[in-house]
Amino acid sequence: MNPQPLADRITSTFERIPHSLIALLARFSIAAVFWKSGQTKIEGLAIDIVSGQFEFGVPRLASSTLYLFREEYRLPLIPAEVAAVLATFAEHLFPVLLLIGLATRFSALALLLMTLVIQLFVYPDAYPTHGVWATVLLYLMARGPGKISLDLWIARWLRPEGS
Template sequence: MNTRTESQNPVARLIGRIIQLFEMIPYSLIAFVARFSIAAVFWKSGQTKVQGFAIDLVSGTFDLGVPRLANSTIPLFASEYKVPLLSPEIAAHLSAFGEHFFPVLILLGFATRFSALALFGMTLTIQLFVYPDAYPTHGTWMAILLLLMAKGPGVFSIDQLIARRYR
């Protein structure tokens, strides 16, 4: 019979110490990475739906013209996306707007929880009606959005500045 307790076990102590280090990761860092990542996903998707307006920090593309739907966007909503209850024209415009507006708000940490809710609704719609087999991807997006809805944007955010002002 092993008389050593778990706390005396060097492997258990090492694992416990590593877990303590993980627990020291500041939520604000987690939230910032989550905000940046999910904003990039939706922004890049929105950029595929418009022309005349492009901002891509990675490629260095900047076209600050007047945005309009790309020629392929409405046909894509008519043939492949087929969102129920909305015409392809309305769905295309709402999607293009939402995929640009809400990511900016999330990145800035402004109205973060409500913006995350909007993108969660969009993700749920995509999962249920457009790409039901893409649940691993959509589940990852939803986990990030749920985190932001539940815990907020962290201290590096406009929401936090507003909250401090009114406390």
């Protein structure tokens, strides 16, 4: 019995998994990782659509955030106060953009750069986790957000008639 036809059918079935489904899952999953991290760094605003936690207010750095950047993260070349604000802002902005599929490739690049900084300077032993993050972000950079995205809607709207 030749197992090749069965293997070919299985492979063919897997190849029919739509890119848009993979991209949507990738966008949601990696956005959640960074969003949840960003949420630990602020007070006054809490949004978790999965758990249903909503607290609307003016966000501000949590008291523990500066301590983390001064004592645990200790990034070179950038003051802890600046790094804390930039990282916290990035962990909120880019996940939202990814989630709605707006500036997806740019947002994925920004979070990939953040991942590299975390890997190189903060948690060098966390390469298995950061490797997964990098893979998801590289996939989104290479393949884009899929059909369920504002990027695609905007591209279609901007495309001249007849092209």
